[in-house]
Amino acid sequence: MDSNEVLKLNLRRVIRCLTPIISPSELTKIEAELRKHVSRLMGLSRVHLRFAKGVKGPQSWRQRVSRGYYCVYSASKAVRLESSGVYSSDVSDHNKIGDLPNDFDLVTRWQDTLTKFRADRNIADYDHSAAEKDLELTSAEYLKEADNFYKLARAYLKARGALK
Numbered sequence: 001m002d003s004n005e006v007l008k009l010n011l012r013r014v015i016r017c018l019t020p021i022i023s024p025s026e027l028t029k030i031e032a033e034l035r036k037h038v039s040r041l042m043g044l045s046r047v048h049l050r051f052a053k054g055v056k057g058p059q060s061w062r063q064r065v066s067r068g069y070y071c072v073y074s075a076s077k078a079v080r081l082e083s084s085g086v087y088s089s090d091v092s093d094h095n096k097i098g099d100l101p102n103d104f105d106l107v108t109r110w111q112d113t114l115t116k117f118r119a120d121r122n123i124a125d126y127d128h129s130a131a132e133k134d135l136e137l138t139s140a141e142y143l144k145e146a147d148n149f150y151k152l153a154r155a156y157l158k159a160r161g162a163l164k
Contacts, residue, residue, distance in 0.1 A: 006033055012085025034085065038078045038162045042154060045074035049150055052143055061132040062124040064139035068146035069121035072114055073097055075153035079104065082162045094118060105152055113145055 011034040015027055052067035076097045081087050083101040097118050098111035120135045120142065132139055157163040 007037060007081075007087040010085040010087075012083075014085070034081065035162050037087065038082045038157060041074050041078035041081065042157065042163060045071050045078065045150055045153070048074060049146055052146060058132075061135075061139035065117075065121055065124035065135065065142050068139070068142045069117050069124075071146040072117055072149045075150050076100065076114060078162075079153050079156060082157055082160055104156055110149060110152075114149070117142060117145065 011030055015030055018030070019027060048067045048071035052064050052071060055063040055067070073094065076099075077087070077093070079100060080096065088096075098114040100107050100110055100114075104110065116136050120137070123130045123134060124139075127134075135142070137145070154163060
């Protein structure tokens with residue numbers, strides 16, 4: 001079974017089910033596999049954020065919004081994977097961008113912001129007649145929100161021991 005196939009198992013559930021019957025050292029291996037993917041998702045989030053920050057000029061608003069969105073989407077996936085063990089590569093997973101754990105800082109605010117971000121990313125990526133003024137926030141504001149969410153997600157994951 002390859003590394004990505006393991007994600008389909010819900011590793012949090014696997015750990016709960018196997019705790020009574022396997023050794024702590026074996027459970028640690030499962031936890032390490034989960035956290036490896038959390039770390040990789042945060043790495044992908046950082047790549048998207050760097051790209052979004054590097055795009056300049058008024059005509060590049062679509063790229064800032066799109067890459068900024070994928071920054072927060074990847075960070076959201078990392079947080080959701082760490083907290084629940086659930087991972088999906090299905091397109092419908094984008095609907096879950098705001099499904100953050102209750103102990104995430106300012107969870108209600110971020111649920112709302114991430115949902116808006118997704119709607120405006122759809123405008124940026126798919127609406128040929130749209131202009132930046134059609135967005136709820138400017139691309140610069142979305143970029144700032146992406147940066148803030150990335151940092152908050154990283155801090156959350158560090159506090160849980162999922163990142164170094």
